[in-house]
Every structure is written in C-alpha cells, then in structure tokens.
Amino acid sequence: MATxxxxxxxxxxxxxxxxxxxxxxxxxxxSSYDQPWRPQYHFTPPQNFMNDPNGTVFYKGEYHLFYxxxxxxxxxxxxxxGHAVSTDLVHWQNLPVAIPEDPNYxxxxxxxxxxxxxxxxxxxxxxxHDRSCLVAIYxxxxxxxxxxxxxxxxxxxxxxxxxSGNPVADVDAPDFRDPNVFWYEPQHKWVMVTVLADxxxxxxxxxxxxxxxxxxxxxxxxGDAAGQWECPDLIELPVEGTNEKRWVLIIxxxxxxxxxxxxxxxxxxxxxGTKFTSEIPDSPVLWADWGKDFYATNTWNxxxxxxxxxVWIGWFSNWQYANVEPTVLWRGGLSVPRTLMLRRFHxxxxxxxxxxxxxxxxxxxxxxxxxxxxxxxxxxxxxAGTMGEVYELEAELETGQATEIGFxxxxxxxxxxxxxxxxxRSEVFVDKTRSGETSFSKDFPGRHAATIENTxxxxxxxFVDRSSVEVFVNDGERVLSERIYPPAGSDxxxxxxxGAGGRVISLAIWELDSVWK
Ligand code: FRU
Numbered sequence: 368m369a370t371x372x373x374x375x376x377x378x379x380x381x382x383x384x385x386x387x388x389x390x391x392x393x394x395x396x397x398s399s400y401d402q403p404w405r406p407q408y409h410f411t412p413p414q415n416f417m418n419d420p421n422g423t424v425f426y427k428g429e430y431h432l433f434y435x436x437x438x439x440x441x442x443x444x445x446x447x448x449g450h451a452v453s454t455d456l457v458h459w460q461n462l463p464v465a466i467p468e469d470p471n472y473x474x475x476x477x478x479x480x481x482x483x484x485x486x487x488x489x490x491x492x493x494x495x496h497d498r499s500c501l502v503a504i505y506x507x508x509x510x511x512x513x514x515x516x517x518x519x520x521x522x523x524x525x526x527x528x529x530x531s532g533n534p535v536a537d538v539d540a541p542d543f544r545d546p547n548v549f550w551y552e553p554q555h556k557w558v559m560v561t562v563l564a565d566x567x568x569x570x571x572x573x574x575x576x577x578x579x580x581x582x583x584x585x586x587x588x589x590g591d592a593a594g595q596w597e598c599p600d601l602i603e604l605p606v607e608g609t610n611e612k613r614w615v616l617i618i619x620x621x622x623x624x625x626x627x628x629x630x631x632x633x634x635x636x637x638x639x640g641t642k643f644t645s646e647i648p649d650s651p652v653l654w655a656d657w658g659k660d661f662y663a664t665n666t667w668n669x670x671x672x673x674x675x676x677x678v679w680i681g682w683f684s685n686w687q688y689a690n691v692e693p694t695v696l697w698r699g700g701l702s703v704p705r706t707l708m709l710r711r712f713h714x715x716x717x718x719x720x721x722x723x724x725x726x727x728x729x730x731x732x733x734x735x736x737x738x739x740x741x742x743x744x745x746x747x748x749x750x751a752g753t754m755g756e757v758y759e760l761e762a763e764l765e766t767g768q769a770t771e772i773g774f775x776x777x778x779x780x781x782x783x784x785x786x787x788x789x790x791x792r793s794e795v796f797v798d799k800t801r802s803g804e805t806s807f808s809k810d811f812p813g814r815h816a817a818t819i820e821n822t823x824x825x826x827x828x829x830f831v832d833r834s835s836v837e838v839f840v841n842d843g844e845r846v847l848s849e850r851i852y853p854p855a856g857s858d859x860x861x862x863x864x865x866g867a868g869g870r871v872i873s874l875a876i877w878e879l880d881s882v883w884k
Contacts, residue, residue, distance in 0.1 A: 400883035404694055404834035404852055407757045407881040408729055409683065411700035412449055413461050416441050418689060419598060419663035420680050420701055421448055422465075422479030422503050425670050430456050431524050432680070433503070434701070435476055435663075438464050441698045442690045446473035448505065450524065455725045456678065456704045458882045466503065466518055466527050475513070476598055477505030478547045480557070480577070481669040482519075487577040489519040489530065502577050503527065504559065506544040507534060513544045515561065517577055536561070536572060536580045543570070545598045548577070549668055554640045560616075564595040569616070571601075573641065583641040586616070590632065590652040593623035598663045601643060602677055606709045606716060613709055613716060614638040616645070617655070619663050621686055624654065626815040628687035629662040631655040635709070635716050647715065655718055657817035658797060658838070658847035659685050661702055677707045678723055683835060683850060688808035693852055694834075702848055703830055703837060710844065712820075719843035722830065730759065730877035737873045741772070741864045744871045754858040759877045760829040766790050766822055767868020776831055777802065779857025784849075785814075786829060786838055787863075790822040795840045795847070803853030817845040824872070832879075 405411060415437050422433035429452040436449030450465035466474045482490055482502045490500035500521045507516040514534035518527045536546070542564040551558045551573070559572045559580060567588035572580040587596065600617035616634045624630020632652050636645040647653070655661070666679040681702045684692065692698055705720040734753040736744050756777065766772050766788060773787020785798040796816035799805070805812035819825070819840060828839040838847040862871065 400881070402694070402696055403855060405697070406700055406832040406835060407883065408457065408726075408879050409700050409703060409832050409835060410451065410459050410680075412436060412697050414697050415439065416443055416690075417449060417682075417697075417699040418443065418684070419476045419682050420665040421476050421505070423665045423680065424479040424481060424501065424668045426481050426499075426501055427523055429454060429523065430667065431479065431501075432459065432701075433465055433479065436464065438467070441695070446475055446508070448474050448503070452524070455728070456723050457725045457729065462525070465524065466505065466529075469507070469529075472507040472509045475506035475508045476545045476663065477503060477515075478549075478665065478668065479503040480548050480550065482577060486557070486575060487517075487519065491521045504535075504546045504548045504577070506546065508544070511541050512537075513540065513542060515543075515546045515559070515580070530578070532578060535578055538563075538570070538582075542566070542595070547598070547600045547665075549601070551640055556640075558601070558640070560599045560601045562596040562599050562618075564597055567592070567594070567596045569596065569599050569618070569643070571641065571643065584643070586643050589634065589645065589649050591623065591650070594620045597621050598665070600664065600666055600679075601638060602666055602707070603638070604677055604707055604709050604718075605675075606711060607719070613646075614643060615707075615709070615718065616643050617664060621662075625657055625817075626659040626813070627810055628659065628685040631661060631664055631681065633718055653717065655720070656681070656846045656848050658815050658849045659811070659813065660835075660850045661846070661848040662686070666707070676723075678704050679707055680704045681848070683848065685810070687810040691807045692850065693804050693807050700835075705843075705846075708843075712844075717844070720846050721839065721843045722828070722837075726759070726879075729879040729882070731880070732875065733758065733878050734876040735874070736871065739871050741862045741869045741871065744874060745862050748860060748862070753876055754860055755876070755878060756831065756833050756855075756858050757879055757881070758831050759879055760827070760831070760860070760875070762827045762829075762874045763824065763872035764788065764827065765824050765870040765872055767866075767870060769864040769866040769869035771863075771865040772869040773863060774827075774829070775859070775861040775863055776829070776836060777851060777853040777857045778859035778861055779854060782853050782857050784836055784851050784853070786827065786836065788819075788822050788825050789816075792816070793818050793820070793822055795819050795825070795827075795838070795845055797836060797838060797847045797849050799836075799849055799851050802851040803857065805852070815847060815849065817847060819845060
C-alpha cells in the first residue's frame with residue numbers, strides 16, 4: 368500500500384505538466400546497450416524506467432512485449448506502455464511508446480489479445496480471410512479511481528487507438544487494476560481477471576466482445592493477510608509426463624514474499640468459465656520464485672498454433688528498491704522468458720519453470736568437465752582461464768559429506784555471489800551479501816533460500832548476465848532470481864565445498880551472445 372501511495376503522490380505532482388506531447392513524440396533511441404551493469408541477453412529498456420511486463424501476446428510472427436515505462440525519467444512515473452517485438456523471445460527490437468499516458472490518467476498494467484474474429488468490431492482488417500486485430504486491456508489510473516480501458520491496433524501493434532466507449536469495466540474503486548484477459552474456448556467468450564489490490568480480492572468478468580464485461584465471481588482473500596494483490600493471471604497448465612491439466616491462479620504479492628518485498632504466489636485448482644476453485648490448502652502459500660527479484664509476471668497469449676508452451680516473463684526487480692537501483696540511463700529489466708508446467712511431488716503438484724529453449728541459440732561452449740572433486744574441477748577451470756560476466760552454467764553436484772557446496776560467481780577483490788546447497792538446512796540459496804554495490808538499499812543484500820527435499824545430488828542451471836543471476840534447480844523445481852551489482856572485472860568462477868566428499872558429476876559453461884549487437 369505504501370508503494371502505491373508513493374506512486375499516486377508522484378502522479379498528482381507530474382501529470383498536468385504537458386507530458387502527453389512529449390510522450391507521444393518519444394521514440395526509442397538506438398542504444399549501445401553497453402553501459403555498466405547493462406544485461407546482454409535480458410530485456411532492458413533503451414532508456415529510462417520500466418517495471419511490469421504488459422500485454423504479452425504473439426501475433427503474425429511476432430512476440431509482443433509491452434511494459435510499464437516512464438518515457439520521461441529514471442524513476443516510476445508517467446506510466447505508459449513501452450513496446451518491443453521479437454521473433455524468438457530472445458532478440459528484441461525496441462519500438463516507440465505504444466500507449467502514452469493521458470492527461471487525466473496513467474496507463475497501468477494489463478494484457479493484450481488477438482481478436483481473431485473481430486468480436487469487438489474494432490478490427491478494420493481489409494483481408495476477408497483474416498479479420499483479426501490486436502486489443503489491449505489496461506488500467507486507466509486516474510487520481511483516485513482505477514478503471515479498465517481498451518485500445519486497439521490494426522497495424523500489428525505499431526499504432527494504438529483508445530476505444531471511445533472507455534471505460535469497459537468500472538467498480539468505482541481506487542485499487543481496481545491489472546486486467547488479464549484470455550479467450551475461453553469452451554464457452555466462446557473472453558474472460559478477464561482483475562484485482563481489488565488492497566482487499567486482496569480477485570474479480571472475474573466475462574464478455575462476448577471485449578467491450579461489455581459482466582462480473583461473474585470473486586476469489587479471496589486467501590493465504591496470509593499481508594500485502595496487496597497485483598497482476599493476476601489464470602492459466603491452464605499441463606502436468607508433466609501425464610495428460611492431465613490444472614488451472615493455476617497467479618497472484619503477485621506486494622509485499623510479503625519469502626525473500627522480502629514483492630513476489631509471485633500461485634494456487635492450483637479448477638475453473639469452470641465463471642469461477643476459480645482452489646484445490647490446495649490456503650497455507651503454506653506457494654511461491655514461484657524464492658529470490659528477491661521476480662515480480663509482476665505476464666504470460667504470452669495466443670502462442671503460435673504449433674507451440675503448446677505456456678511462457679511467462681517477470682519484472683527483474685522488487686518494489687523495495689526499484690527506484691534506486693544503481694543504473695543510470697535506464698532502470699529495471701525483465702527475467703529470461705520461462706516455460707511453465709506443473710510437476711507432481713509427494714506433497715502435491717507444484718509449478719516448475721524452465722528457461723525457453725530458444726536461449727540455447729546464444730551458446731558458445733567455454734568449458735566442460737565431468738566427474739571430479741571440487742579441487743580437481745577448480746584447477747581445470749583456472750587452467751582453462753574460464754571466467755565471465757555473461758554466461759550460462761549447468762552443473763550436477765553430489766554433496767557427499769559436505770555441509771555446503773556451490774559456486775562463487777562474479778568473484779573479484781572482496782566481492783562474490785554465492786549459489787549453493789546447504790545440506791544441514793536442506794536449502795538451495797543465493798547469498799548476495801558481498802555481491803558488490805548494495806548500499807543503495809538495506810533491503811537489497813541478503814541470503815535468500817528455498818528448501819529442497821533431496822540435497823544428495825542436485826542440478827543447478829545458472830544464468831549470469833552482468834547484473835543478474837537466475838538459478839533453476841532440478842529442472843525448474845525451485846527458481847531464485849537475483850539482481851547483483853558487482854564491480855566490472857569481477858569475473859572469476861569457482862566451486863567451493865565446506866566439508867569432505869563434494870563431487871562434480873558434470874559441469875558445462877557457455878558464453879552467451881549479446882542479443883543487442
Ligand atoms: C505492479 C504494479 C501494478 C500496477 C503497476 C503500475 O508492479 O503496482 O499493480 O498496474 O505496477 O506501474
């Protein structure tokens with residue numbers, strides 16, 4: 368709540384200052400993407416501030432990525448939808464601001480859909496065989512009210528027009544936001560999930576045409592009573608290795624996440640077209656990511672017909688310090704896109720995430736070894752001169768008698784980021800206490816952990832990208848996403864083990880191409 372109050376104060380101060388014209392004329396500048404800490408294969412805006420990914424949708428060969436963006440500066444404000452497109456989810460082309468703020472309201476988070484059959488009547492496609500267009504559904508954040516608006520594009524997302532009949536949904540509330548819309552084929556209708564953020568309540572609507580919405584059900588509060596609910600999503604996911612499917616309700620929570628501040632929780636259950644019913648206990652709350660920096664997720668709508676994946680992406684930050692992270696020119700970025708699935712564990716179904724396979728196209732192998740002691744493999748890493756700031760690493764480790772085993776990454780003089788397994792605590796963790804620049808917020812540094820059942824033998828899949836580390840454990844069973852700000856040149860990679868017997872079953876390291884060159 369404090370965060371939103373801060374945002375609203377900034378809004379009333381900034382809105383009526385002629386920014387509309389500026390925002391409209393703001394065109395993404397080419398950028399070298401080579402400033403200190405600038406990620407090389409993650410999405411970051413060419414300049415200025417970003418937070419949530421918005422409107423992720425695939426249409427006519429392009430993955431669209433919109434995002435909460437301040438075209439005017441490097442802190443939150445003037446919220447507009449920034450825009451980029453990609454043909455592979457990995458290489459992005461920056462486009463001009465898609466939906467700029469209005470003098471009376473900012474453009475908050477939301478979603479986008481392909482209106483295949485022109486249900487809205489807003490598509491003007493002259494092709495008689497394809498009447499489709501793109502429709503975006505976003506929150507118009509007025510000074511003290513939030514309402515859902517739509518905008519449409521008849522030129523593959525390049526230009527957008529606000530619908531003249533806006534708002535399309537309004538419940539006379541100050542915290543009614545983040546509409547996530549999808550087509551529900553069994554009942555041939557659109558479904559929208561939104562939240563009343565402070566009440567921790569989900570509101571579910573449906574519509575025949577994206578313009579007229581009827582409220583069908585509410586869900587919540589559920590779980591602990593902390594924090595706001597933001598950016599909901601309702602998706603159907605396969606259970607790995609079976610023909611089963613379940614509906615998963617995603618709720619972004621601000622604050623109250625395990626690592627502190629913002630985080631992503633989920634529930635698993637049923638959806639009948641009008642109502643979500645959870646099939647899991649209210650407690651413990653299930654979390655998608657155990658690191659400090661993964662929030663405000665958005666899943667791609669309308670994936671290509673031949674692609675059954677459900678892919679999401681999250682904001683790579685935390686509201687505790689999003690406005691003060693130590694980058695200049697730009698601030699904020701996104702995680703690697705991840706494929707979602709459910710996997711059955713002895714205590715029930717859980718969400719698992721894997722980086723999209725397209726990431727593999729960036730690889731250049733740097734190092735490979737198998738079956739050696741920690742000391743042995745460390746010697747080989749050093750002999751090969753393997754180090755880096757932009758790479759991917761896959762390892763399978765056997766802990767033996769070691770109480771802790773793992774990696775020291777981005778190691779340099781007096782700095783290192785630890786990624787390890789602690790057998791005493793049955794945890795996988797990232798410790799960024801000594802990762803480099805942390806002084807900008809007391810909430811930033813720390814050791815963040817997730818429990819795992821079997822610490823005997825573990826697979827770690829790491830992505831390091833100048834100012835970030837993402838850790839996928841045991842094929843996505845646990846994920847920890849962390850920003851780090853080490854001094855340039857802190858590029859050593861080292862294994863370590865506390866106690867005897869830790870072994871490396873296998874280790875591979877790839878340098879990854881920059882996607883901005
Ligand atoms: C989540 C959020 C959303 C809101 C947007 C405003 O990070 O607070 O609830 O729509 O950011 O920028």
